Amino acid sequence: MAIAPLKKMSVPITKPALTEEEAHAPYDSIKSGWVTQGPKVAEFEKAVAAYVGAKHGVATTSCTTGLHLALATIGIGPGDEVIVPSFTFIASANAILYTGATVVFCEVDPRTFNADPADIERRITKKTKALMPVDQIGLGCDIDAINDIAKRHGIDVVEDAAPTIGGTYKGRRVGSNAHQTVFSFHPRKVITTGEGGMITTDDDALADKARRLRAHAMSVSDLDRHKADRPILEEYHELGFNYRMTDIQASIGLVQIRRLDELLRIRVAKADRYTRELADLKKVRTPYTPPYATHTYQSYCLDFDRSVDRDDLMARLLRRGVATRRGVMASHLEKVYRDRVGKVSLPITEEKARSTMLIPLFATMTDDEQSYVIESLREELGAA
Numbered sequence: 001m002a003i004a005p006l007k008k009m010s011v012p013i014t015k016p017a018l019t020e021e022e023a024h025a026p027y028d029s030i031k032s033g034w035v036t037q038g039p040k041v042a043e044f045e046k047a048v049a050a051y052v053g054a055k056h057g058v059a060t061t062s063c064t065t066g067l068h069l070a071l072a073t074i075g076i077g078p079g080d081e082v083i084v085p086s087f088t089f090i091a092s093a094n095a096i097l098y099t100g101a102t103v104v105f106c107e108v109d110p111r112t113f114n115a116d117p118a119d120i121e122r123r124i125t126k127k128t129k130a131l132m133p134v135d136q137i138g139l140g141c142d143i144d145a146i147n148d149i150a151k152r153h154g155i156d157v158v159e160d161a162a163p164t165i166g167g168t169y170k171g172r173r174v175g176s177n178a179h180q181t182v183f184s185f186h187p188r189k190v191i192t193t194g195e196g197g198m199i200t201t202d203d204d205a206l207a208d209k210a211r212r213l214r215a216h217a218m219s220v221s222d223l224d225r226h227k228a229d230r231p232i233l234e235e236y237h238e239l240g241f242n243y244r245m246t247d248i249q250a251s252i253g254l255v256q257i258r259r260l261d262e263l264l265r266i267r268v269a270k271a272d273r274y275t276r277e278l279a280d281l282k283k284v285r286t287p288y289t290p291p292y293a294t295h296t297y298q299s300y301c302l303d304f305d306r307s308v309d310r311d312d313l314m315a316r317l318l319r320r321g322v323a324t325r326r327g328v329m330a331s332h333l334e335k336v337y338r339d340r341v342g343k344v345s346l347p348i349t350e351e352k353a354r355s356t357m358l359i360p361l362f363a364t365m366t367d368d369e370q371s372y373v374i375e376s377l378r379e380e381l382g383a384a
């Protein structure tokens with residue numbers, strides 16, 4: 001018996017918001033021949049730092065390398081413990097592992113999906129050197145509470161804000177509230193440079209050190225050597241990395257950061273429409289935004305009750321042409337961490353990793369595409 005074709009439209013999970021302007025942006029860098037890290041990266045760092053309200057921006061090749069660099073810059077290494085939610089993309093924990101430090105997973109709040117400050121505090125030991133809260137899916141974590149815990153215990157904070165550029169916390173932009181904050185410019189994020197990341201901080205010495213370490217800890221930058229009127233023999237005093245963003249990427253980023261507010265406005269309007277039109281569905285909880293924050297909606301995350309088989313729903317929606325993704329993973333359940341950290345009890349994380357799902361949201365999504373997603377969801381959940 002033939003199965004009736006259901007696919008009337010194809011809606012991807014996301015599309016980067018790139019225009020002709022971004023396509024032409026790297027032209028000057030390419031024509032000049034200076035395509036690696038140079039003046040455009042410096043300009044992009046200033047633009048992002050000014051946007052978020054931080055003193056410095058330090059561009060990197062990704063948020064993952066930015067997180068590693070942020071931890072390396074404050075001297076995290078073997079024997080140290082860093083607390084991070086398990087309910088996050090695996091990159092957060094991986095960055096800790098790169099330093100040789102021990103990953104200590106904490107629990108999240110079931111409504112915000114962000115680190116639960118009380119649970120963080122319970123997991124602090126004499127070896128804890130840093131906290132890595134995550135601003136999950138585009139919602140800032142309760143950073144004042146987390147900074148307060150860190151201050152009382154004399155430890156550092158590196159905020160993983162991969163999806164949250166443009167989000168606010170108590171009226172302040174994410175990126176200006178922790179000792180170091182790290183953003184991602186991967187194409188799934190609100191703005192993109194292809195791949196890319198940035199640390200923002202108010203700490204002059206830290207920014208200097210991060211800039212040095214991202215370029216093999218070279219004592220003189222490439223650009224300064226290039227501009228010098230005499231040969232300069234650089235020195236290497238410590239172990240560094242190659243985490244340099246290119247001027248080609250930064251040229252695109254400069255256009256994207258100018259468009260960020262408009263892109264956020266569009267995303268929030270689309271997210272509000274989902275929230276309105278899915279509000280009556282009994283088996284689904286739409287995203288919660290606490291009064292202290294504004295959401296960037298890097299993704300729109302639904303949370304289902306136990307009567308819904310999420311994986312089956314994803315398959316049925318895909319048959320209709322609607323792409324979805326699981327919400328967020330439970331990092332501690334992945335083999336790489338099972339082998340390293342052993343058994344940990346994180347019931348909320350495990351529950352939410354099973355019950356959450358992302359649906360398409362991107363700035364260029366048409367009203368018809370969004371109507372199709374809503375209609376497909378309602379029909380599949382038996383609520384037409």
Ligand SMILES: Cc1ncc(COP(=O)(O)O)c(C=O)c1O
Pocket residue numbers: 062063064065088089091092134135136160162163183184185186188196197
């Ligand atoms: C919370 C979180 N941290 C880190 C990353 C890694 O970002 P990147 O791909 O720029 O390394 C992501 C990417 O999705 C993320 O969502």
